[in-house]
Amino acid sequence: MMISSKQIKDDLNEEQQQAVMTVDSPVLVLAGAGSGKTRVLTYRVAYLISQGISPFNILAVTFTNKAAGEMKSRIKEMIGKKADNIWIGTFHSICMRILRRDSGRIGYDSSFVIYDVKDKLTLVKQIMKYNNIDEKLYKPRDILYEIEKAKTANILPADYDMFRDTQINPFFRTAHSVYQEYQKELQEKNAMDFNDILINGLRILDENPDICDHYANKFEYIHIDEYQDTNEVQYRIIRLLGKKHKNICAVGDEDQAIYGWRGADIRNILNFEKDYPNAVIIKLEKNYRSTGMILRAASEMIKNNTTSKGKVLKSLKCEGEKIRCYHARDAFQEAIFIAEEIKKLREICGYEYSQMAIFYRVNWVSRVFETVFKQYGIPHKIVGGFRFYERKEIKEVLAYLRLAVNTQDDVSLLRIINVPRRAIGKTSLDKLSLASRNLGISIYEYIRDHSD
Template sequence: MEYLNKLNKEQRAAAMYTEGPLLILAGAGSGKTSTMTHRIVYMTEEKGIDPYNILAVTFTNKAAKEMKDRVETLIGHGLNSWILTFHSACLRILRSHAEVLGYGRDFAVYDPTDQKTMIKNIIKELGIDAKRYTPSYFLGIISKCKEKPITAEEYTNVYGDDIKAKTVAQVYGMYERALKKNNAMDFDDLLLNTVRLFKKDETVLLKYQNRFRYIMVDEYQDTNRMQYMFIKMLAEAHNNICVVGDDDQCIYQWRGADIRNILEFEKDFKDVKVVKLEQNYRSTSNILGAAHSVISNNRSRKSKKLWTDQDAGNKIVYYRAEDERDEAYFIASEINRMKSSDRKYNDFAILYRTNSQSRTFEEALSRREIPYRVLGGLRYYDRKEIKDITCYLRLVQNKADDLALIRIINEPKRGIGGKTLEKLRTLAAVRQESIFNTLMDREVISSFSSKISSNIESFTELINSYSSEKENLRISDIYDGLLVKSGYLKALEEQNTLEAESRIENLMEFKSVIYNYEDEDPNITLPEFMERIALLAEVDNHDAGENAVVLMTMHSAKGLEFPFVFMPGMEDGLFPGWRAFDREDGLEEERRLCYVGITRAKERLWLTSAERRTLYGKTDYTRESQFLRELDKSLIEGDAIFEKKKRDVGQGVFSDGITEGSSFKPFDQLKYARQQMKKNLEDSSDDLSAGDMVSHPKFGEGKVLSCDGKIVQISFDGDVKKLAVGFAPLKKL
């Protein structure tokens, strides 16, 4: 048990507690992964628990791989435990039992791009105004419905039967039927259908309850309702569940995460042991102190405070820029100044609240020839040529995948235009079969010209040949054959352009991806490979070895760490954003996001804001973020953070527009403005009539020409102005 000596007292207590429910509250950088991996080793090596009976789930492939690699390094051999993401675990279960829900086991998994394509087709088919109702609008609602869960049939009963609700229900219903027809599921379905499977077939549930007698869940604060139900159903039989998380890092409520899952864990399970991991191994004490001074303002949180035995370190630097260009210039200059022979560019990260902020930093870094990488832009797997070739692979795996077929039937050109394809779709719908099956009908093919018929026959033969041999071929062999025999590679070569050359390079790089997977697992099957690339999260694309400054949103940065971190845009309205006030707990989630951003920094942290900012084409003067005002000022150096002296102007409202005892809200300014308007109305309520002399703070003294009670005309040295009574700050002389 010498390996446990590497853990601190609290980590060791958590690792050695194996029976019954366990809640590990693991603060940022507190070594939760080490605790979880050592716990698995202790369970298998010391307690004699069969690894086959252990399930460990997390949110990203990167985290799952890191956990599995660490465990196998500690024990010195492979492990047959399931250490997977939620989606991967559910997908593996559904592959074995999909027929219970009416799916084939070779069902496809549609990514967001596939989903949008399908919704666009439905919008077009129903004649819906695409400007009024976008695919993202429908997909957002459908995703939330699947999390609750609410079916298309139930939607109007829950949300009313007005025109908008009926439209959503109609699109939702058609979307679900199209998925089933294509033998496909989206990401939400993987969770939802697994829960449905457990409810529908008790023998399947019992099978997995008996197998997974010990369950561990990473990042439990980010679980949504479906993930919660999936875990709870599995854990009910043996009650050996360990959840690890940090309520202070719950930043995904906007996409379904329910913080109550971790806050109320002790209500869901009896006799819960709680272990707090508060020692931080990542950041200096100044950085931790700053993070705590912000997060301690949240009410919905478990009591804990990170500490470290490291030195205090440098103070947090604050810079108040003139505008966003000055802000970007300052950050680029600091990177140049801090960069040295023993420091690489990938030691630096710029973490912003919204993707739209990246442009000015990209320009500033480019001018100084500083290499950078934007994490969160167009994913490699979303590029056209990669989507095309993966659709070929998907069709080989699942010939009922109409979405994949529609994308590639004319890639490269086979003479099948939009009208022909529409006829094929209609015919397949009438015959209640996939488009591929329709293309296999000789009578259908003979209705085309001889050239098109020949092209279609070559296409179907190609797919059929590799589909029938997919169990006997390596994925790289299938890939090479599809690229060449489909004519896709030749078509690109004939274009002889720089763009085509770039696409070919990407296709060759994709072959490297395949080789990497085959090197890791020589027996990997096509379905397994397709699953892995379909489930890749954006953070899995982060290459820590690439020597470039990393630009990303704070949401994308969760789970990562950097020696030097810049957090720009620390202004009310941007961070926290105004939308935070749409929900009762919105400001608390923004504060948690700020906490996550701060705790990404290991050695140095810079916070910046701009006096005026042009965003989305509009320039505004800004007010420094509420989070800056919450920081412990003894931990900050640089520019001063402005705090107005409060002056009571009546009714509990102060000169800065903030009500005493409450946090800043966007509509407080509007409330204050309305009170000022009312005061102006009262001040100028004296009847004004022609001949009266008045003063105006901007135009000076003037003579009233006429007044009808609402509009007053005044001559200011011959310049006649029409002003609204009550709005114009007029004083009768």
């Protein structure tokens, strides 16, 4: 199966076609929301394979696992089974693949485990306890938050002094010492947290030229979606993976940068032309998603962005209805107003529930909607929320499995020691932790050796 040039002409506008078919130099597609950037990447990958490029030589980085899945199945529709051999995934999943193969090079066994928020917090609490740091003085949560901040900015424990004033500020001093031990403990327990996946992915490439060359040779064509949201570590990973062929196709929108708080650096997109001087820059100016009204309102808002490169976006849809703004007194009033609107849309205008969506700013807001919608009898589905691996019972099963293959994993043991309830109190647990630590063995080993 192949994608024909007719299909490319039928399915894409001229600028999009240009982006898809420019394959011998770096490409930056800079364009607004709904202009078909992700569509361009998908078609470009399919096009490359139709041109005889091996799927093994193509990499596509998406922002979420869901987007990766969608891109993969779309490409499969176009070119068939060959799509299975393309690397498509998030930065995390790509680093995971690299790490699972070669983590030995950075002192990790390939069966390393991933710690989630609860695991991380347990570890921080343990470290604080061993070092007699009063939890009332500094909350473990605050310490963990500070550690995460440093890690997102790619500040290793050794560099932390330059990041924060540990001389004067005792909180930073404490965070620093916990951070040092936290990293040591993670490595000893053969565990990584989410940031480590990226940091170690970068490290493995950076410190091992043979591994880096292997991937740099392999990936002749690299694609990145949502380039405006890449942080420094991700940026450096791409620089290394692309160092041989320098054939990067990045798409993004400087006005949609939403991950500044997570270390995303908009300069990555603004500097693309400097990084890749022979880059072809393509703008897409047609919007396929929204009505003219919505586009004008959005563009009035982003006009105020200081980093905006300025752009035109024309809707291919109708003008659409006016946008209304309703200022509610509180979250409850807001939910009630929306519930009333939904009833009206359904009963008077004849829309289905499945045609309506609600966006909210933070997750806790969903609770208010759930309560109000129950009263109104409005059926609904929460998208996102807790994913499979984040559910309590799934995590507990995983903790049992992790412990079974790695008896050093105290954090997993502590997660399940009272699941099901075994009435083991906090005092006993503290004693166990301390005693095992004094002997330099894991809690599991201590229990096993002292079962009497």
